[in-house]
Amino acid sequence: MKHYDVAVIGGGLLGSAFAYGLSAQGAGVALLDEGDQAIRTARGNFGLVWVQGKGQGMPQYARWSRKSADTWTPFSEQLIEETGTDPGYHQPGGFCVSLDEAEFSSNLELLKQLREEAGDQGYAYEVVDRAALGQYLPEVGPTVPGATYCPYDGHANPLRLLRALHEGFTRNGGAYVPSAKVNKIEPLSAGGFEIFSDGGYRAGCEKLVIAAGHGSVDLGRMLGMEVPIFPVQGQIVVTERAPATMGYPTNYVRQTDEGNFLLGPSARDVGFNDDTQTATLQGITRQCLSAFPQLKRLRIQRTWAALRIMTSDGFPVYQQSAAYPDAFSFSCHSGVTLAAVHATEIPRWVLSGRIPSEYHCFHPARFDV
């Protein structure tokens, strides 16, 4: 049986970022991936690297998102250099477009509060009225009252990001193990763990990182960690490809570097159902046409639904097991936004054996009453 410094359970955007970062820092790492029968949250992302509007009530989450956005450029450059795969990151800043006055004023209020909560950490944004907005987003609709612009925002190609992380991990000597749905984790008396998976794969490790998306709930319990997450379904509409006309990602629409327009967002509470629903797709299309009416010239080519990782306050759940301190569990949505800090910061926490105190706010104990 092979024995690794670290085993990471979960081959999605979180697990792959951790495994890539851990292997880059010299650890011998196995990445255990369940397979395509898993709920593949990392195959459904919209692709925003987004700071704007995040973190109300938890300034540390705003700072964490900002830190990742600030780290994304060197992170992306390193991935390109090491793997030749370009995750397609661009950071022109992003616009949060409002469809009516009510949405505009609540968005302005939110950003004002976030700036106050950020204190001396800095939280830059600009209010752009309808007249000025046309310079930046020439196709914006006549009924849009205005938008806010945040310079930290950007976007990437989530599938190429996932591929680059896997390539980088393998290149660093990491062992990718497919079709390995973990069914038992046994803490060893001498320290470390033994992991058993369907299909018979077994491995030993000194440290263990659970990053298995919705699968983390059951895996966490094996080591006494509660992972209070639930699925929120989101659907995405993709148009045919067109020449680049949208220079900035927005909260409703972004144009990929391949020319497609991605339309969103939506949120439904339907358990683990990942079927699209016509009424939801119509709602997405209606709101995006309201923001950008000229999109109606394009044909829709694909739609899909995926199941976000959600917590009751919307913030991540990061924890170290109290019973087995060499085991960690990390869960969140926004795996694209946070990929840069997940690949650089969290591997240091795991290897040093502790989550720094400024990140204890992400521990699920915050939900205890």
Place this chain on the structure above:
Amino acid sequence: MFRRRSPVRAPVSFLFEGKEILAEQGDSVAAALLAAGVSVFRHTAVSGAARAPFCMIGNCFECLVEIDGETASQSCLATVREGMKVHRQRCAHSAEPND
């Protein structure tokens, strides 16, 4: 690049860029064009690179053409019809309609 394994028995005639193409009844538009030696179905919207069918089963959207005025049609999923007019896919911004 491709050749038919057997001669056309039940011919269907259609136009590609104004030129007559003979296909076998039941052919997909993509198969008929490939059999007729067409290698460029469209150019990409962003870089202008030439494209032709890749998957032939409706997944990849590489084979888009314009069929009887309907833009961005998947030629691998459309069946040839007598007299149909097929054009290379034009990028979504060109306002000039074909024909």
